[in-house]
Amino acid sequence: MSSLTFRQKLGRCLSSNFFTRLVTTLILLNAVTLGLETDAAVMESHGLLLRAVDQAILAFFVVEVLLRLYVSRLAFFKSGWNVFDFVIVGISLLPSVGPFAVLRTLRILRVLRLISVVPKMRKVITALFSAIPGMTSVLSVLLVIFYVASVMTTQIFGASSDPAMQQLYGSIGASMFTLFQLMTLEGWSQDIAGPTMALFPASWAFFVSFIIVTSFAVLNLFIGIIVDAMNLMHEEERAASVDKAHSEEMLAIHDVREEIAALRRDLQAARK
């Protein structure tokens, strides 16, 4: 007579090492078949096989997600990783004919499940997301500077009817893209500052200031993350080492006090 219900047995089975390795292998296999599907020559010769393998793996994933949903019931949706798996498998089931043909290309997103299945990669993403809250203040300041600069460049440089100016600063969207390019420093002189300075000679001051200010802000973003990461990892170990020394010393001092107390008892005994 088994002491575990069928659901519990299934749950153990789904979280077993063997099953995890099986899923990882299937994801990697699917990554290969989806990659091969982009090659026209391969598709002509082995297209049917590739599609069949793809359908079989998809079927496996659908069953897997449904089983995990059955095991955990509504608690399934409490984990962001489960929701991630559910959405990615769900997308693959949508009809991909007619206007939805673009959805076929989203099948490759299934390979992202690798990140949710392999614990080490999962940890990396968790760490990346945990770094975001510490960045919001600097990111907000950067966004305000970007928005103000893009409205100004749209009003000043975009007012020119020159086609180059219209392409670079024709709308707020165009200006923001141009300013993003300026921030990455890519072709800032030849593609952006050059044509603008030809019409607005004093604009060099704006470009140089914007580059220095955004570089400085991005640098501070980086430093913030570094300092946070150091604090987190470093502090723990440091505290542990100081605390160990501290508690050993406190223990030794406690022993001293007990010995003095014993001495006192001896003395009181001697007085009698």
Add this chain to the structure above:
Amino acid sequence: MSSLTFRQKLGRCLSSNFFTRLVTTLILLNAVTLGLETDAAVMESHGLLLRAVDQAILAFFVVEVLLRLYVSRLAFFKSGWNVFDFVIVGISLLPSVGPFAVLRTLRILRVLRLISVVPKMRKVITALFSAIPGMTSVLSVLLVIFYVASVMTTQIFGASSDPAMQQLYGSIGASMFTLFQLMTLEGWSQDIAGPTMALFPASWAFFVSFIIVTSFAVLNLFIGIIVDAMNLMHEEERAASVDKAHSEEMLAIHDVREEIAALRRDLQAARK
């Protein structure tokens, strides 16, 4: 009978959470209307409404700044953030007709008030400014190198009558801009080193040295900021932890001494 004067009540009201949230909302709304004003199609259909909203929000800001000026009187100008708000709102009141039409574009600077109103963003800017003093020495060295290099390139490369050389190194200003571009590495080979080396073949040595020296100087600027930031944040926590352990140990040793003193008193009592 109220124990607070009208001025004190007003001061409390202006620094209340509700009022801060109201100002933040109005700034965001103004950011949206100023953004929409850059779109010709929207201006044609809703131009009057946008302008009216803009005027209303400006009126609100003028009253707000005047009230805060009334509350704090001359102490108002002691805070850099107040001066910042005052100047930004003041600019919007300047006549923007005729030759001053460009001032209209400065209205978007009002959105920068978001930084002075939201405490977290204010903190970011304060931190950025507090990093500047530690950078002045390295920045001065960088500036001296830039100035010397720009005078030299103007005298040597700018002496050539070649139009490309004239554009790159025609004056100290042009040379400084070229050297700034060189420092950002943007197109340094194709746009700058290429044409120069065609006329001055040995100039590669200058370009390679300048890139290495300025990269190294900028790197040291960054390291300085990182080390300062680490020292500031790290030291505090570390010191706290060591100090806590230290004071606990000192207290324990103090107890030991008191117990020894008590023991001594006992002994003296026994002698009698």
Add this chain to the structure above:
Amino acid sequence: MSSLTFRQKLGRCLSSNFFTRLVTTLILLNAVTLGLETDAAVMESHGLLLRAVDQAILAFFVVEVLLRLYVSRLAFFKSGWNVFDFVIVGISLLPSVGPFAVLRTLRILRVLRLISVVPKMRKVITALFSAIPGMTSVLSVLLVIFYVASVMTTQIFGASSDPAMQQLYGSIGASMFTLFQLMTLEGWSQDIAGPTMALFPASWAFFVSFIIVTSFAVLNLFIGIIVDAMNLMHEEERAASVDKAHSEEMLAIHDVREEIAALRRDLQAARK
């Protein structure tokens, strides 16, 4: 009668300072001759001499590796550096005529032996390799993102028959190269985003996201290495300093306890 076998004597000789310096000098000399061989004018005038020197140095290296193999026997292959030397010298012995002419160019790899001979450079490479395990998780995530993005761009942008699109995204290989270029930010706007956005206007969202995500991932790679390096070097010294203070204090407290014990003995003696 010597107490050392010939093999032991030879081993000492091969690891002596003099021999190391001799090998270093020969590698540097070989670097110079191989460099001069690339100059057609020099080859015409001193070609025979250069080839003779090269052959003589190669002969020396072959004998050296064989002797070290004789001294250490199979233990020789336990050190990665020995395998490295063996392979590099071995390559030079392969016939370099006919279809293998390209192997001649691999002779310059012998200069890499400098790294295995000079201890300080050896240490740098060891440190670089020891940093790799800590990077595998982030690198795997980056690789998954790259693969998924390259399949998607091949399917979406590569589906266009436009020659520019075919060159950038014609196959998964082409897409990966393009995405690598995107990650280095080199010409991302003019060479990649520009032509793509001309056909797929909404693709700016993909480019901006990809740049931000990969920059953030690469940044985390760097931070991971920095934090690891700091932990390694910093912790050691810190621990040493805390531990020294700690053991001195523990010793002092131990002395106190011994003195209390002595006091107790005195007291017990007094009671008798």
Add this chain to the structure above:
Amino acid sequence: MSSLTFRQKLGRCLSSNFFTRLVTTLILLNAVTLGLETDAAVMESHGLLLRAVDQAILAFFVVEVLLRLYVSRLAFFKSGWNVFDFVIVGISLLPSVGPFAVLRTLRILRVLRLISVVPKMRKVITALFSAIPGMTSVLSVLLVIFYVASVMTTQIFGASSDPAMQQLYGSIGASMFTLFQLMTLEGWSQDIAGPTMALFPASWAFFVSFIIVTSFAVLNLFIGIIVDAMNLMHEEERAASVDKAHSEEMLAIHDVREEIAALRRDLQAARK
């Protein structure tokens, strides 16, 4: 009757705050006049005045260096900064006519004296130089990689008679410049990898590997400097804080021991 010799008095005078400020002012003034000399229009109107001021300041510097040489005698050359001042002033005295006209442009180097005169800037340069020893190992490895790669690219890509290949890889010097450009990522795809891959399709592997390897090496260079800087500045403060706590605790324990000794004396007195 003065107790100081004339030489000692002069030495005090030359190192006084007033004199340092005077020299700083003259260097800044000279920087301005040398900058103005690059402007043809200014030279035509005020050329004689500028030259006169320049000659007067040079005369002052010559006298200053000679006086400092007289005060310190041969010890003058022990300080690198003095040698720096001596060489820079010396260059200005060389005849700058005929073939030496280029030496005139070196007059601007005098502005670099600002760095040797202002203590804070002096400190920056000292710090930069002190970082170099820790970088030599990584720099040597980088140099070996560069040399090997440049010989290989010269032999393989430079063997092609294509003019673009000749320009990029025609000689070891050209290859090294190209590889330096590759390392800075500037136009690596369009200017370097593009034309090379047109002739050698498999060369993408070399370019991608070289970029990754050199980026990783440069990164390690940076991390080394950061870790060193942190160790230096951080350790000092940390050690101080731990040491202060430690010596206070040792003192307290010492007091405890003295009190126990007093107690023992009391006890011995009681026994009598």
